[in-house]
Amino acid sequence: MGKAVQARTLKTRAKLIAAATELVAQSGYEALRVEEVVLRAGVAKGTFFAHFKDKDALMDQLIGGRLSAILDEMADGPVPRNAADMVRAMRPLIQFATSERYVFDVILRYSGATAIEEIGPIAQTFMQHYQVSLKWVTHPDLQVRDDIPPELLAEGVGSFLIHAISMQFCALHASTTVEERLLPFLEAWFK
Amino acid sequence: MGKAVQARTLKTRAKLIAAATELVAQSGYEALRVEEVVLRAGVAKGTFFAHFKDKDALMDQLIGGRLSAILDEMADGPVPRNAADMVRAMRPLIQFATSERYVFDVILRYSGATAIEEIGPIAQTFMQHYQVSLKWVTHPDLQVRDDIPPELLAEGVGSFLIHAISMQFCALHASTTVEERLLPFLEAWFK
DNA sequence: CTCCAAAATTGACCGCGGTCAATAATAAAT
C-alpha cells in the first residue's frame, strides 16, 4: 500500500493555500470564491474539497494563521502596565478582526471547536489569547482586582474584547472606536 | 395610482410568515428552505424575496420575535436578588439561544444593525436586554459594585451572557452548563 | 365601465458551494 500521505498531496495543498492567499490579498476574504482558487491553483473543484471539508475550513486556516501570528507578537511583547496600555497592546488584533465584517463572523463561528479532536486554527487562537491574558493579569506589576481569580479575569478580557468589536459593527455605536469602548471594561478589572 | 401598500401584500406576507413558522416548529430553524416556505404558502419563489431582502431577514423576524417575547416576560418578572437569581431569570433566554447552533449564529450576525434606519428585530432585542439589565443593576436591593457605572454593568451582563453561551458550543467546555459558567462573571459585578 | 400607471407576482435562470462515481497516479509486493 502507498504511504499514508503522498508528496503530491502536500504540493496540491500548498498550491491551494498559495492561490487563496493571493486572491485574499487582492480582493479580501469575503470575495473569495472556491472556483477562483481552483482555477488559479490549476486543479479541479473536487480536489479542493478533498483537502478542505468546506470553504469555511480554508477560511479557518487563513484567518487562524493571521490571528496566531498576531498573538505570537503580543505574547513576545512587554506586559502592559495598565488598562489603557492593555488596550494598546491588543490593537493589532482589533485591527485585523475589524478589517472585514465577514472576518469577524468567521472568527465567531469557529471560536468553538465542535469536537475535542478537531480544534481548528481559530479555536486555538482563543486559547492562545487566554494564555496571553492570563500571563498579563498574573504579572505582579499589574494592579488587577485581587477578589476575582486570575482565570476569570483572563476569560473576561476575551469576553470584553469580542463585545467591543461586535459593537463596532453596529451603526448605533459607530462613532466610538473599539479601543474607547473596550477601555472602561478593562478598567473595571483593575483596582 | 394604487395605495402605497395593498391589502394583498399583507395577506401574502402573513402566509409566508405562517408557513415559515409551521416549518420551523416541525424541523427547526436550520432546516428551513425558502423553496419549502413558498410551496407551503402557495406563492412563487420571487415573491418571497419581494417581501424579505434575503432568507436571513426572515430569520431575523422569526428569531427576533421569539427573543422579544422572552425578554418581555423577563422585564415583567421580579428583579433578581443576587447573581444566582439573575442567572435563573435569564434561563429562558439561554435555553432559546442554545436550542440550535444556527440560531445563536444568526443572533450574533444580526446583533448589530448595519444602518441606523434599519435596526432589525434581533438588534432591537439587544437594546431590550440592555434595558432589562439596567433596570436590574440599578435596583436598590441589588448589591452591585458601586465603583462601576450601572450602564457599564448592564452592558457587561450582555457581554458575559454571549460569552457563556459561546463556550457552550465549544466541545472543550461542554461539560459545564451555561448557567454555571455565567455565574462567576455576574458575581464579579457584585460586591 | 374603461383605462392606466403603480404595485405585486411569476418562474426561468444564474452563481456558487458542495457531492460522488469514475478515473488516474502512486508505491509497495512479487
Next chain:
DNA sequence: ATTTATTATTGACCGCGGTCAATTTTGGAG
C-alpha cells in the same frame, strides 16, 4: 516489469439562495 491495493484527482451534477424581465393584479381617475 507487472500486478495490485490505496490514495488523489476529476468534472459533471445537484441543492438552494437569490435575480429580473415579463406578466398579472390592483384601485383610483375620467
